[in-house]
Amino acid sequence: MFKSNEILKDSIKYLKSHRKETPELDSKILLGFALGLKEKIYLHEELNVSEEKLTNFRKLLEVRVKGKPISRIIGKRFFWKNVFNINDWTLDPRPDSEILIEEILRQNIDKTHDHKILDLGCGSGCLGLSLLGEFPNSSLICVDRCKKAIIQAKQNSENLFFVDRTKFLHANWFDQNWTINLLKMLKIRTKFDIIISNPPYVKANQIQKLQKEVRNYDPMIALNGGDDGCDSYRAIFKNIRNLLSDKGITAIEISDYLIKPLKEIVLKEGLIIKNIVKDYSGKKRVMIIK
Numbered sequence: 001m002f003k004s005n006e007i008l009k010d011s012i013k014y015l016k017s018h019r020k021e022t023p024e025l026d027s028k029i030l031l032g033f034a035l036g037l038k039e040k041i042y043l044h045e046e047l048n049v050s051e052e053k054l055t056n057f058r059k060l061l062e063v064r065v066k067g068k069p070i071s072r073i074i075g076k077r078f079f080w081k082n083v084f085n086i087n088d089w090t091l092d093p094r095p096d097s098e099i100l101i102e103e104i105l106r107q108n109i110d111k112t113h114d115h116k117i118l119d120l121g122c123g124s125g126c127l128g129l130s131l132l133g134e135f136p137n138s139s140l141i142c143v144d145r146c147k148k149a150i151i152q153a154k155q156n157s158e159n160l161f162f163v164d165r166t167k168f169l170h171a172n173w174f175d176q177n178w179t180i181n182l183l184k185m186l187k188i189r190t191k192f193d194i195i196i197s198n199p200p201y202v203k204a205n206q207i208q209k210l211q212k213e214v215r216n217y218d219p220m221i222a223l224n225g226g227d228d229g230c231d232s233y234r235a236i237f238k239n240i241r242n243l244l245s246d247k248g249i250t251a252i253e254i255s256d257y258l259i260k261p262l263k264e265i266v267l268k269e270g271l272i273i274k275n276i277v278k279d280y281s282g283k284k285r286v287m288i289i290k
Ligand SMILES: C[S@@+](CC[C@H](N)C(=O)[O-])C[C@H]1O[C@@H](n2cnc3c(N)ncnc32)[C@H](O)[C@@H]1O
Pocket: 090, 091, 092, 093, 094, 097, 120, 121, 122, 123, 124, 125, 126, 127, 143, 144, 145, 146, 149, 171, 172, 173, 174, 197, 198, 199, 200, 201, 221, 222, 223, 232
């Protein structure tokens, strides 16, 4: 048997020598994961570790050294108030996207009401399912083009006990009639009160310039926004008026370089930009549309 605190000291040194940014945190999380624990382990703990578990842990360290993000190794990411499982077909949820949730909560929407929420491009479901947690009487439809992302979002909705309030639609917003299926599913009682989306918005010619951890591990379908980064916005905005209720709002993730073309698309579709919100690093991150 080996002692966890000794193993951690060695692995922290090892990750530091490979210039990993957070060697201590990475080591604690990976050792906890290798030991089958729910939490990371701490330096003051002195757990017994078998040779087999130590070998597994060292394999995980090697994967980390080669550049795989911790969240991808353990298959989970904490987002807003919950842990979301992720797979190779879902984007790794980003802390910046939490601003979308914050901004919707700032709109003074009655939390007790039965709102219809739509998450376009749900991935792991982190956005829509986080909103369901905030609006306990509301229901959610999650849409994604990727079946395996939908499978993951469904599992996350089960883990959070939201199954009764969530439906999933496998659809592509570039298809002409995709909203017809969506409205059929809703049985068109009402339109949506809240639409939330973090569509792919990286310009095609910038993909190769992304950080290796993003380029190699996030799915291309979740990143590539076409030549000007706006392909998905054009397809989504074209249908906002068919989908959004009169008093409803849309919160969509954006980036600084998209502002100018997005303003044109919004204007062309007869929509109104209510607000543009910056993230904590001062970059424009959320557009609220009515
Ligand atoms: C940037 S990811 C966002 C995932 C998740 N909402 C999040 O914030 O972590 C974009 C998502 O849109 C989906 N997507 C991309 N193109 C799509 C399309 N044409 N129709 C429907 N979904 C699409 C991708 O599969 C991916 O899950």
